[in-house]
Amino acid sequence: MLERILITGSGGQGVILIGKILATLAVKSIPHITFFPSYGAEVRGGTSACQVILSSKEIASPLSEVFDTIVCMNQEGADQFCRQMTKQSLVIVNTSLCKKPIVRSNILQMDATRLADGLGDTRVANFIMLGAYLAAKPVVSPLQAEKGIRELLAGKNMSLIDLNIKAFRTGLKS
Amino acid sequence: MAKRVLMNGNDAIGEGAIRAGCDAYYGYPITPQNELTAYMATHMPEHRRIFIQAESEIAAINMVFGTVAAGKRAMTSSSSPGISLKQEGISFLAGAELPGVIVNVQRGGPGLGNIAPSQADYFQATKGGGHGDYHQIVLAPNSVQEMHDLTIKAFGLAEKYRNPVMILTDGRLGQMMEPLTLYTGRPPVMPPKDWAVNGARNRSPNFIRSLYLVEGELEALNIKLQKKYARIRKDEILWEDRLTRDCDVLLVAYGTSARIAKGALTVAREAGIRAGLIRPITLWPFPHTAIAKAAERAKGILVVEMSSGQMLEDVKMSVNGQVPVFFEGRMGGGVPLTSTILKRIKTIARIKKRR
Incomplete structure (x- = not known):
């Protein structure tokens, strides 16, 4: 298998966090994994992105030129990376913040930020997107993923963990 | 089978150093190696070892000099501009025949350059860098696993040959995360350090220096160093x-x-x-x-x-x-x-x- 994922949004939306979580969840079952953040002068509000590659074969470069899945948390990210895909690529778009229509056959539209607001905190929109991704491409079984997320967030405020899990399930069900 | 964990390259070096028995780490912040300094700040004290954020890169390499002269294991890390500042200290380590591990997570140069990955410090690392006829052993990992494994190897080589060892890597390997199997063996065991300046109780004093003013002494040292480099060339090449x-x-x-x-x-x-x-x-x-x-x-x-x-x-x-x-x-x-x-x-x- 080969799955190349780009997650993009603005700093503070938790783009790097869900990328890292996805890569960590895959460690048990997928032999080759790379996670690469856009590092540098990133600040809250600026563009932020990360790439996760999951593969059964050795991964040459942690940076890909095309992606099998692109997760867009905001408009800037969508504008910047939309060229780097193939006809089959899946695009998951946060329609709360990406207003420009994207014409594609393989598209999943999530009103993530608004849904997150409904759950009580706009900041958990990232977990809604992660849930939506795993529902579409179960590279890790959603049940295992939920268990893993609880482990990874262990030590944080319990109500915060529950809120993130709730967001993850919301994404999963949509 | 040993457990796999997901780690970035910088952290993998830090954990490697800890598992290799590094007694002290000295660093000064610079991107793209900051995760390493941060990792050591968190974890060295947990192991009751020394972490110091030095006042400069030059101070950090000289703290390494002092620590290894006393017979302990020490490491410093930086990225290209900071490594340039350390060159005098590295030459002194070579001249005094002291071990010591230096990590260069290279970024773009010359000058302050940028923070993107680069391999432009190859000449500096392999052809001298500092002054004098010396070599440091240079290890070049190409995965997070090797960042970890070669760090452990670096501590062993440094003491085996009483010579500085550099891990030459770059911002991309430092930042990327990959699954890694952590080293669970014992720290490398090396010959007793009867040369160390750690208190001359019940023995004659040791003297560590890189200054040799007596006619012929420095040439003799250089001949000795060259013989050592010939041994390293014979036994330690990896590809x-x-x-x-x-x-x-x-x-x-x-x-x-x-x-x-x-x-x-x-x-x-x-x-x-x-x-x-x-x-x-x-x-x-x-x-x-x-x-x-x-x-x-x-x-x-x-x-x-x-x-x-x-x-x-x-x-x-x-x-x-x-x-x-x-x-x-x-x-x-x-x-x-x-x-x-x-x-x-x-x-x-x-x-x-x-x-």
Whole structure:
């Protein structure tokens, strides 16, 4: 298998966090994994992105030129990376913040930020997107993923963990 | 089977140093190696070891000098501009025959440059850097696993030869995360340090210096150093060989460039082009013989680097004009693309065979 994922949004939306979580969840079952953040002068509000590659074969470069899945948390990210895909690529778009229509056959539209607001905190929109991704491409079984997320967030405020899990399930069900 | 964890390259070096029995770490912040300093700040105190954020890079390397002179294990890390500042200290370590591990997570240069990955410090690392006739052992990992494993090796080599060892890597390997199997063995065990300045109770005092003013003394030291370097050249050269037995096109690359070259190599083989790769793991000592041997029946060599062509000179020296050597590289933080390397491989594969 080969799955190349780009997650993009603005700093503070938790783009790097869900990328890292996805890569960590895959460690048990997928032999080759790379996670690469856009590092540098990133600040809250600026563009932020990360790439996760999951593969059964050795991964040459942690940076890909095309992606099998692109997760867009905001408009800037969508504008910047939309060229780097193939006809089959899946695009998951946060329609709360990406207003420009994207014409594609393989598209999943999530009103993530608004849904997150409904759950009580706009900041958990990232977990809604992660849930939506795993529902579409179960590279890790959603049940295992939920268990893993609880482990990874262990030590944080319990109500915060529950809120993130709730967001993850919301994404999963949509 | 040992458990796999996901870690970035900088953290993997830090954890490697801890597992190698590093007693003290001294650092000064600079991107893209900050995760390493942060990791040591968190974890060295947990192991009751020393972490100091020094007032400068120069202070940090001299703290390493003091610690290793006292017979303890020490490491410092930085990125290119900071490593330039450490050169005097490294030359002093070499002159005083002291171990010590230095990590360079390279970024674009010259000057303050940028924070993108680079391999432009090859000359500095392998050809001296500081003043005087000395060498440091230079290890070049190409994965997060190797960042970890080679750090443990570095501490062993440093003490085995009483010589500074540099881990030469770059921002991309420092930042990327990969699954890693942590080292669970014992720290490397090395000969007793009867030379250390750790209190002269019940023995005559030891004296550590790199200043030799008496006529002939310094020459004698240099002869001794050169003999040591000859031993290192004989015993410690490491490289990875991939599909060179029948290769028409020989790729030579290290670190991040080698990862990308491997990608191009796989595609080339699938297209029926006989390509192979030598990946130097020690940059000093350099695998000259392995390259010469792998190039014997090749039509040409392609060196891939994130520089203007520095290792290129060592590769040319290896084949001494017997095989044409080509170069593909990018500078100032640029990283070569698989597709570009592939194009170059195809061109070399079309060269008419030499007699």
